[in-house]
Amino acid sequence: MSTIFAFVKLFENKEYAEDFVNGKLFMNTIRSFKEYKDESGELRGDEYEGIVAIYQPENLGKIKFGNHTILASDLAAPIVMHGNYLLNHNFFCIYSLNSRSHDALSAETLSEFKRTLELHESCFGLGKFCVVILNASQFIERCKYAIEKLNVNGNLDLVDYFNEHEFHGNMPGDKLGYQKRSLFAHQREYRIKIDMHRPEPIPYIRGG
Secondary structure: OOOEEEEEEEEOOHHHHHHHHOOOEEEEEHHHHHHOOOOOOOOOOOOOOOEEEEEOHHHOOEEEEOOEEEEHHHOOOOEEEEOHHHHOOEEEEEEEEEOOOOOOOOOOOHHHHHHHOOOOHHHHHHOOEEEEEOOHHHHHHHHHHHHHHHOOEEEEEEOEEEOOOOOOEEOOHHHOOOEEEHHHHHHOEEEEEEEOOOOOOOOEEEOO
């Protein structure tokens, strides 16, 4: 089981950072991040957000749509399936300093472990204002309590990272919304996800 030592949240402007310090969580929809286009590389946007399954061409025979048949050899890329219901969920993302992949430490692995607890430089493009939460367990408990008070379906967890060139099949049902491509693994993301059952997918702001 992974231990979370602290959380780090980067913001584009000071006002957003101060709102967060005052207890305001801005929770956008998963769909918004699927459709978001980053101007400089892939930071927030990811077309694979809300994925429920991915099928590799080499593991398929042929695909039929009515009277039409497509051979797997004619596919130029994996088939990616999204859940429309999942894309409408709201979630809050935060960088976590955690012990994942380091179940045991030794003199040989200590330096590598210390590097994983450093904020990766690739994340600096997310904003120049930084808020650090040192009491990670208290933050998690407060979020769980807020979800209970809302009386909605919600959960919290670390994000799992998969290789989109190798993974084939359905994503684990209990981890939907917590799957990202391995190229984002350096973000070591932790998420809070809720389903507000709104007819239109819009951001949700909690607290403040």
